[in-house]
Amino acid sequence: MSDKPTDHKTPQPHAGPLHDRPMIEADGLSKFYGDFAATRDVTFTIREGEVAAFLGPNGAGKSTTMKLLTGYLAPSAGSARIAGHNVSSDRIEASRRLGYLPENGPLYPDMSPRSLLSFFGRARGMTGAKLRNATERVITQCRLEAVIGKPIGKLSKGYRQRVGMAQVLLHEPDVLILDEPTAGLDPNQIREVRKLIRELGETKTVLLSTHILQEVEAMCNRVVFINEGRVVFDGTPQTLGEGVSHLDERFHELTGTTV
Numbered sequence: 001m002s003d004k005p006t007d008h009k010t011p012q013p014h015a016g017p018l019h020d021r022p023m024i025e026a027d028g029l030s031k032f033y034g035d036f037a038a039t040r041d042v043t044f045t046i047r048e049g050e051v052a053a054f055l056g057p058n059g060a061g062k063s064t065t066m067k068l069l070t071g072y073l074a075p076s077a078g079s080a081r082i083a084g085h086n087v088s089s090d091r092i093e094a095s096r097r098l099g100y101l102p103e104n105g106p107l108y109p110d111m112s113p114r115s116l117l118s119f120f121g122r123a124r125g126m127t128g129a130k131l132r133n134a135t136e137r138v139i140t141q142c143r144l145e146a147v148i149g150k151p152i153g154k155l156s157k158g159y160r161q162r163v164g165m166a167q168v169l170l171h172e173p174d175v176l177i178l179d180e181p182t183a184g185l186d187p188n189q190i191r192e193v194r195k196l197i198r199e200l201g202e203t204k205t206v207l208l209s210t211h212i213l214q215e216v217e218a219m220c221n222r223v224v225f226i227n228e229g230r231v232v233f234d235g236t237p238q239t240l241g242e243g244v245s246h247l248d249e250r251f252h253e254l255t256g257t258t259v
């Protein structure tokens with residue numbers, strides 16, 4: 001693929017799981033809309049320290065699975081756990097450990113990043129020095145200094161995405177679920193967001209959805225591939241690439257389409 005890293009200095013995702021602790025568990029997750037199955041019996045476990053790509057073509061069921069994993073959507077069957085906490089029966093504990101960036105994050109266009117972060121921090125029960133410190137930490141982490149007082153609606157897509165990331169990092173979650181975090185960004189913005197995710201992946205467990213194969217190579221040490229609502233591959237980027245000269249051959253194999 002065109003921007004496959006060739007430079008030895010290109011940062012690589014870290015080697016893999018730190019521990020064996022299951023942090024994101026999908027257990028038989030199905031979601032039906034009438035007779036249509038958006039996901040069917042989706043089962044996988046992401047362990048502590050893994051940075052996993054949730055890969056699949058448009059309409060494969062990635063966003064639906066993420067909403068089921070985060071408790072935003074109730075499953076027709078199955079269950080989900082975050083850091084061992086069931087997202088429906090133990091919702092508060094699960095959400096304490098979870099940062100979820102939906103595809104089109106809940107960003108209020110008239111607010112500035114600072115007022116938005118302060119608003120969400122207070123919604124998480126933070127006040128005083130704790131709130132101020134958390135806000136400053138995520139402003140630095142997501143490099144928002146230059147735009148911190150501007151209306152969010154006037155920011156570039158790249159900055160808006162970083163505001164979304166800052167919002168999900170406020171409460172220092174152990175687990176991040178990011179729905180297409182680089183969608184719609186230009187190449188420089190993509191590089192910035194990938195760098196941030198690689199940094200976050202050093203201390204957090206991450207599941208990010210994408211339909212772009214380079215994202216897997218650039219950031220992830222684990223791949224779960226979904227097609228037509230079912231998991232069709234679960235392994236490492238290396239095993240995904242075994243036996244093919246380009247990962248896009250495997251993508252076409254797994255989705256049953258021809259190049």
Ligand SMILES: Nc1ncnc2c1ncn2[C@@H]1O[C@H](COP(=O)(O)OP(=O)(O)OP(=O)(O)O)[C@@H](O)[C@H]1O
Nearest residue numbers: 033037038056057058059060061062063064065211
């Ligand atoms: N509320 C709904 N009612 C009916 N069908 C739905 C609903 N939400 C999602 N779907 C369908 O479920 C399937 C999976 O959708 P989903 O958004 O999870 O896919 P995706 O893999 O995230 O795709 P994309 O990469 O385009 O965001 C699609 O066919 C979609 O049209």
